[in-house]
Amino acid sequence: MSRADRRTALTALAAVAAVAAVALMPLVVDDYWTYLATSALILGLVAASIGVVTGRAGMLSLCQLSFAAVGAYGVAWCQAHAPGLPFVVKALAGTLLAVPVGVLVGLPALRLRGVNLAIVTLTFAVAVAAVLADQGFPGANSGTIVERPGFAETDPAYFRFVWVAFVIVALLLAWAGRRRLGAAWLAVRQSERATAALGLSVVRIKLGAFAVAAAVAGLAGALSAGQTGVLTAATFSPLASLSVFALAIFIGAQYPVGAVAAGALVAFFPEILRRLGLPQDLGDVLFALGAIQALSMGASVVGRARSALAARAASREAPAPAAPPPAPARAPDRRRPSGAPVLEVDGLTVRFGAVVALDGASLTVPEATVCGLIGPNGAGKSTMIDAVSGFTPYAGSVRLDGRAVDALPAHRRARAGLRRTFQHDRTIAALRVGEYARLAAPAGTAERDIAEALAFLGCPAPEVPLERVDVGARRLVELAAALCGRPRVVLVDEPAAGLAEAESRDLAERLAAIPERFGAAALVVDHDMELVQRACAHVTVLDFGRVIGEGSPAEVLSTPDVVAAYLGEAVPA
C-alpha cells in the first residue's frame, strides 16, 4: 500500500471511530452536557452553512440564522397545522422552505459584492428578526410545543438523531466539495472572470451556494425547534448571525472539523468558563479577538492547520515527478484542417470613457494555426483578447466558425469553443492542478485525457495543490486547462511571463504543437519575440489600438514600422 493510500485508510478509520465515539457519548455524560452537545451540533450546522456560502463561495452572508429561523418556522407551522406528520417530514419541510428564501437573498449577490452584500444580508436579518418578534412563531400563542420524533424523545436519543443528521450533512458537503460543485464555489470566490473563462455560469454557482447554505441553516433551525420545543425570536437575532459569522471565519467552518469545532466552542466554552469560575462573556471577547487575528493572517485556524500539515507531508514526500516531454501518445480527434477561418474579428472598437483602446482592429485566425499578436505596451493586445472572449463590451463583430458570438456572454463563448487565458495569473489557488483542469473540461472527460493535456505542457502532477506551484508553471496549468476544454481556438495572453529562457523555448515548441495535439487554433500574445517566432505561423502587430502590420514573423519583425513602434521613434534604422 502506498504512503498516501495508507494515510487515507487511517484517516477514514479514525473518522469512523470518532463518529462512533460521539454517538456513544451520552452513555457517559449526564443529560445536561448532552443537551449542550446537541446545541453545539446545531450551531455547528449553521457554521457549516457559513462555511459554504462565505468560506467556500466567498460571499459575505450575515443572515444565516434568519434562514435557520425560516426552517424553524416551517416546523412550527407544520406542528400547529398538521401535528400528525412525522418529525422528519416536518424538518424536511422547514429545510425546503428555507431554500427559495436563500435564493431570493442570493439574487442581490449577483450584482452586489463584498460589504454591500454583507449589509444587505444584515438588514434582511434585522427585518426578519423584527417581524418574528412581533408575529411570533406559529403556535406560540396557543402554547404549542414542537414534538420530537417518537424514536428520539429523550435528550440522549435526540442527540444521536441530530448527530446522524450532522454527519450526513457533513459527508454530503465534503462530497460536494470534492466534485465540480465545490471547485466551482472556490473558483467564484477567487475570480468571477476566471470562472466564466472556464465556461461556468457564475449566476448558477452563486445562487446554488446560497440555496445550499440556506438549506443547511434551515435544517439547523428545524432541529433546534425539535430540541427546544418552544421557539423565540431572540434565538435567531441579527447579533447571533454576526457572532456565528465571526466565529465561522475565525475557525474555518468550510471544513467539517471546523464546523464541529465552531459549534462546540460556542456551546461548551461558556460552560467550561463557568466551571472554572471565569466570566462567561470572556469567551465572546476571545472570539472577537481571535477573529481579528485570523483576518490579519488571512487564514482560519483550521485552514492554517491544514496548510501546515500539508506542508509537512509534502516535505516528507519525494518531489513530484517532472512531467515527461511531450510525446504524441494518441492521435487527437481532429478534422482535416480546411484552412477556413475559425476566428474572425472584424472592425473591433473598444472605448474606455474618452480613451480608444482598440480602433477598428481586425484579424483572422485560420483553423489549426498558431497566430501571434504583438505590439508595444499599451497597444491594446489584452483589450483585444478581453473583447473577443466577451469580457469587455465592444463595437464590431466576432465570429467563431462563421457563427457570430457577439450576443453570447463570456462563459457561453468559452463553452462554444472560444477559450482564453489571462495575463495575470487567474488559476484558482485553493484547488489542485487536476481539480482546476477538470473544471474547464466538459463533464465526463476522462481522467487520462486531462492528465495528458497537463503533461503535454509540462505541468506538475494533478494532485499538487496550485498554491505550491510557482507563477510561471501556474500560467501553463491555466493554458492546459483551457485546452482540456476542447476549444476551437484558445487566446493565450503572455504565457511566457515569469519563465526562464530554456522553459520559454520548450513552451514555444509545445505551443506550435497545439493544433496537432488538440485540433485547436491559437492566438498567442507575448513580448518574447523568440517564442513568437518559434511558435507562430502568422503574426499581427498592434500599436495604439490599430493593426500596423501582419505576415510571417520574420517579415513582420524586420519591417521598419514595427521596429520603430517597439523602440520608439527617431531611432536611426
Added chain:
Amino acid sequence: MSGAGLAVRDLTVRRGGSTIVRDVSLQARPAAVTVLLGANGAGKTTLLEAISGVIPAAGGEVLLDDAPLGPLGRRERARRGLAHVEQGRTAFATLTVEENLRAAAADRDAVEAGFALFPELRPRRDTPAGLLSGGEQQMLVLARALAMRPKALLVDELSLGLAPAVVQRLMTVLGELARQGVALLVVEQYAGLILEVGAHAYVMARGRIVYDGPCEPLRESTDILRGAYLAADVAGGAR
C-alpha cells in the same frame, strides 16, 4: 547637490514565488539622467518598486547618498529624498491640479515651482486631475514628485500612451532636472527619446542587467537593443 546619488547593490526581488529581479547592481549619479531600458516583463518596474519600498526586496541593498535605506518604509524613504513616479496614471484624480501639488509640497514655493516648470498647468489649476489629458496628468505627476524637493527621482514609463510631442517635452524637463542636480533613474520602453538626454544606460532582460555603459552606442545602433527586446544575440555591451 553633493553625495553619491542612488546606488543599488545585488538587489533580488521576488513576487508570487518567482524571482523577478536577480542580483541587479546599478548607480544613478546626481546631476545626471540614468536610463534603464528593457522589454516588458524584464523586471524594470519591480526593480523600481523595491528601491522605493513599495515592495520588499529579498536580498541586496539600496543606498541614497551612501546611507542605506534598508529597514526604512516607503514614507521614510520619501522623507529622506527618494521620489518615485509610479507607472500608470497616478495623479489623485478627484483632487485638483493645485491640490495634487499641495499634497506633496511643504510650502507655497514648492507649488509655484511646479507651475513654473509646467506653465501649461497653470490655467488648469482648479481642474480635477482625472479630467486632464494623459500628457497633462504625467506633467502633474512629475511636478508633484518634484514638489518634495527630492535628491533622487525614479521615473517609471512616464511616456506610456503619450504622443511623441508630449514625450519630447517631458524628456526635456527631465534633462533640466538633472542639470539642477537631481539623480534620475528613468525607466522607459521607448528608447529613442530618452537616450538623447541620458548620461548612462542600463538594459535589463529577464531580471538581469545585460548592458551597462554609455548611451552613445545604443543611440548609434539598434543592434544591442534589438537583441534585448527582440531576442537576437546581445552583441557588445560593456559590463
Added chain:
Amino acid sequence: MLQSTVAGLTSGGAYALLGVCAVLMYRMVGVVHFAQAAVATFGTLVAAELFHDGMAIAPAAAIGVAIGAGLSLLLGAVMAIWFAQAPIEVRSTVAIAMLLGLLTVGSRLFGGSPREMPDPYPGAAFRIGDAVVTTSALVVIAFTVALAAGVGLLLARTRFGVLVRAQSERPVTAELLGIRVRALSVAVWTGVGAAATFGVFVVAPTRPSDVTSLSLLILPGLAAALIGLFRHVWVALAGGLAIGLAEGLLTHFGSVSAYRQVIPFAVVLVVLLWSQRREVWDVAR
C-alpha cells in the same frame, strides 16, 4: 398621524448622523464601521454613569465624548497598523469583530438592562400643526448638518483635507510622497468617533438605552449610508431622516407597525440594485 411621523425625527436624526459618519469613514479611511454606534454607546453610558454619580451634565457629556474619541483612536490604530493593506471586506469584517467585542465588554461593564439616561436637551422646540418637534431632535439634526458641512469644508479647503483625500484615493502613492497616512487615518477615526458619541448621547433618552439596542443603531445608519451609496453625505443624511420619518409613520398604523423594520432592507435593496445594475463583473477580479 402627523405626530407619530414627526416623532420619528429624533430617531431619524440619529440614523442620519450615523449614516453621515459611515459615509465619512468609508470615503476617508476605507472601512464600513460596524462598530461606530457601539463605541458611541460606550462613551454615552460612561457619561450616564457619571451623571448618576452626581456630576453635572455638561462635564459628564464632555468626558463621555472623550471616551468615545479615545476608544475610536485605539480601534483606528489597530486598523492602521495591522490592516493597512487589507481589502475593504477584511477591514469591515474586523469592524464586525470589534462590534462583538465591544458588546460583550459593554454588557459586562454597564449591565444588560436599560437605564435612565440624562436628557441634555429636554422639551419641545416648536410645533408643526398638532405635532411637536423635540429639542433633542432639532439638536441632533442641526449637529449632523453642521458636521456634514464642516467636514465638507475641512476636506475641501484645508491642507489636512487635501492629505486625507489623497491618502484615501491612493494610499501607496500618498506614502511615496511622504504623507503620514497612518496618523491621518487615526485622526479621522478619532474625530468621527467623537461626533458619533455626541449624537448618540443626545438621542439616548428617547431610545431603549441598553448596550445592545444603542449599538445596533448602526444598522439603520448603514442603511442610510447605502442610500447615499456610501458616497454622498447629504443624500445619506436625507436618507436617515426619511427612514426615521417612515418608521414614525408606520407606527401609526398598528397592524403593519412591526414591518417598519423592513423599510431599511427594502430601501437598501432597491437603491443598490439600481445603482449596480450595470456592474457585471467584480471590478478588481
